[in-house]
Amino acid sequence: MPTNDGPEQIRYGVIGTGMMGIEHIQNILALDNCVVTAVADPEPSSLLSAREAVGPDTPLATFGTARELIAANLCDALVIASPNHTHHDVLIPSIESGLHLLIEKPLCTTLDDCREIVDLVSDRPASQVIWMGLEYRYMPPLQRVMSEIAKGTVGDVKMVAIREHRFPFLVKVDNWNRFSKNTGGTLVEKCCHFFDLMIEATESRPVRVYASGAQDVNHLDEVYDGKQSDILDNAYVIVDFANGSRGLLDLCMFAEASKNEREIVVTGTAGKVEALDTESIVRIGVRTDDILSGVNVVTEEKIVDSSIKHQGLHHGASYLEHVDFAGAIRAGESAAVTVLDGLWSAAIGFAAHLSLDSGMPVMIDDLAQVAGLEFRP
Template sequence: MAAGSSTALRYAIVGTGMMGVEHIQALQTLPDTHIVALCDPHAPSLAAARNALGVNRDAARVYTDVETMVAAGQFDVVVLASPNHTHRALAEPLLRSGAHLLIEKPLCTSAQDCKELILLEHQTRQPGRVVWVGLEYRFMAPTMQLLAHARSGVLGNLRMLAIREHRFPFLVKVQDWNRFNVNTGGTLVEKCCHFFDLMRLVLQAEPVSVFASGAQDVNHLDETYGGRTPDILDNAFVVVDFDNGARASLDLCMFAEATKNEQEISLVGDLGKAEALVTQGIVRLGLRADGWFQTNEQSVSNAELPSAIQHQGAHHGSSWREHVAMQQAIRHHTPTEVTLHDGLMSVAMGEAAHRSISAHRPIAMSEVLL
């Protein structure tokens, strides 16, 4: 295995549950891309991954632990898609292996673990080795269009970003790992790292403080696992102040599946407003100079997605775009678009929000990043 720029890339998938299979489906459509190893201790997950590989299933060696897979080698890129609380430990042998690495979000369940991984990456760094964090909401077509408006300057000085996610409850996962904060890092880390990442990306600024209110009011209260009731928050408001004076908010509700759009993002500058309605694939742009209630509405296109990905609908093709961009970075040394630092900051903002809920006060980012 090598952190070089070979043409054909051999992939290993570690954690072949729901997200591992989504990665397999995306990778299968890319040229010069071969899935050569699957690693998961859960036999049904391995069977599902082999099924997703179809006629290529016998080209992938199967492992039940990462150490054995690393010892066998023969891969160039690893996708780490195991549960959140396993990322820190599993990433260590993978970083030492020298392979390129995509780590699913959240990078780790705490800012401290993220910082330790960043240190380890420095210690094991090899020229040309790409380490990428799977914050793929950056690669959804409506978010990309919103970002294009933000970057074009048409909105002027960006002042307010409001992100609303109103959606269905957490899905059932293998061995129910996502029912407990100790495994996920808490909902505002697990789920909302995506949105904290978008806030930094859109506003091109760093968070200074976080204030939040939230609770577990509705979901999973009638479930028990080994005698324990899930403790994961299902609704919250979060307000973030940024170092350039901009502010952002997150409105999360996970018992709101009766909605038109899972995500609604609104960005306002001193010259105008842009909105992204993610499920509908609509982006609106309104400029103050054009008068009240004048907006230009545009349907975003997923035309570049291979038809197999368009029909799956999983994360609106963002996993596929993420892999295309990561392969560019590996093969052509373009910048890593989603860095370990981005992973750290998105986790730290979620951790700050959870601390704010417990402490009933704003939390300075310096308290979490110490």
């Protein structure tokens, strides 16, 4: 509804109120003239967490299912933060509702389901903002890296190296994230963020993927309903791109004894830029012909974004993502991060898992689900 003292209020519904759902609620409440009016989750304890996050004195409708929330007509926008394996079934009525959507990664847990959602969204009116939640793009040091690439600081990008050395997967309701069939696999669930960054940095289509990895340390003694956890905990993934650039992912999820959880390095013909996002540090090195005076000169800068009102779990990235999502809704603009971006970032992960299974490189063009699909970096 319009207001007299600011932009039009946006009423949000949040579907899935586990850890990420609560993170989204906290970010929404930090935005100007935005409210959370409804939440949906089949787990009573998760609904209680949502109530606590919103505050006891704020009206909040609670539902057990997404369809019930949508039918209540209490929202202008939805955030989809339910478990990965529920995305497909939740997204279909959400997309068809005409409400604006922000979809947590990954898009879906199979490439067939991703393609179905992309095709469904392609038939929707442009006035419906359907935004893919790839919030690592919004981490302030990574935004600086991308701005340096755009300025030509590194020249033509040739290599993108991403290292994530972190803690194991956290405990989720019913331990759904302990099984690849529920998550899409670690290289989809967790690493679609990194493959999206590779695509952004290279501005090129992925063409070949090779991976090596395993479940070596984490969750080996965890059995649920008679089934052993099968979630991969370490891997190397190499991605070749159509323009000749290449990416490398180094993932370890039993490396919490690290100072920086993530290091992102982009190297080109003219120089190198790297982000240490835990410390929010960016280093920039420019190549020079003067070997004696310039070859090892690197500038280092602490990156601070004073506009962030909620740091949350992702160093303020989710807040900045929400600012842009709400801005697109109010301005009637298209999503800056689309479900097509979600499909391509996940497709690299699916190809990596296929490579792990076969021991061979996987050509992206061999994946039937991307045949004839438009690519937009």
